[in-house]
Amino acid sequence: MWKYLCIAFTILLVGCTSSNPVSVDYDTSADFSAYRRFAWLEARSGADKAFNPLLADRVKGAIGDRLASRQFESVSDAAGADFLVRYYLKTDDKVEESKARGGVSMGSFGGNVGMGVSLNFPLGGTTVKQRALLLIDFINNQNQKMTWRGSRSFVIEGENPDEVNQQIRVVVDQILAEFPPK
Numbered sequence: 186m187w188k189y190l191c192i193a194f195t196i197l198l199v200g201c202t203s204s205n206p207v208s209v210d211y212d213t214s215a216d217f218s219a220y221r222r223f224a225w226l227e228a229r230s231g232a233d234k235a236f237n238p239l240l241a242d243r244v245k246g247a248i249g250d251r252l253a254s255r256q257f258e259s260v261s262d263a264a265g266a267d268f269l270v271r272y273y274l275k276t277d278d279k280v281e282e283s284k285a286r287g288g289v290s291m292g293s294f295g296g297n298v299g300m301g302v303s304l305n306f307p308l309g310g311t312t313v314k315q316r317a318l319l320l321i322d323f324i325n326n327q328n329q330k331m332t333w334r335g336s337r338s339f340v341i342e343g344e345n346p347d348e349v350n351q352q353i354r355v356v357v358d359q360i361l362a363e364f365p366p367k
Contacts, residue, residue, distance in 0.1 A: 209366065211366045220323070222267050223270050269324040273322075321360050337359060
């Protein structure tokens with residue numbers, strides 16, 4: 186009996202978790218099979234002004250590498266591109282404060298009454314996490330209309346540049362796995 190209850194609980198947990206936190210929107214009339222060559226839309230790409238420009242470069246590198254691995258050709262002249270790529274990275278800091286908690290309870294058993302008080306004082310201080318939102322847009326080069334957008338929010342963990350670069354590559358791979366739309 187417990188075995189079946191545990192299996193049902195596990196299935197319920199897996200079903201309730203989001204397996205893909207990527208958000209995608211696209212033009213349903215766009216012909217994505219015609220997209221072979223891309224150029225960067227530099228004028229409207231980048232990161233929030235308060236953001237580290239090195240991270241913006243890492244994002245651009247990850248997008249370029251992922252598109253190249255999928256047989257899309259990067260061209261330097263926008264006139265020769267089928268689609269233009271722009272990205273935007275916005276960040277904010279999320280402050281998490283440790284909070285003291287308390288509780289009071291009362292109960293009775295066999296004519297006796299009891300009362301309990303509990304207090305919890307965390308030893309840790311506040312922590313600051315850097316949250317980021319990455320948007321990747323594809324724009325049709327002929328009519329200059331956006332045809333596809335993928336986005337994902339994530340938390341940048343750690344300060345080691347190699348670890349942060351790996352996190353960015355994973356997020357870019359998750360977003361671009363949704364292109365072309367199915």
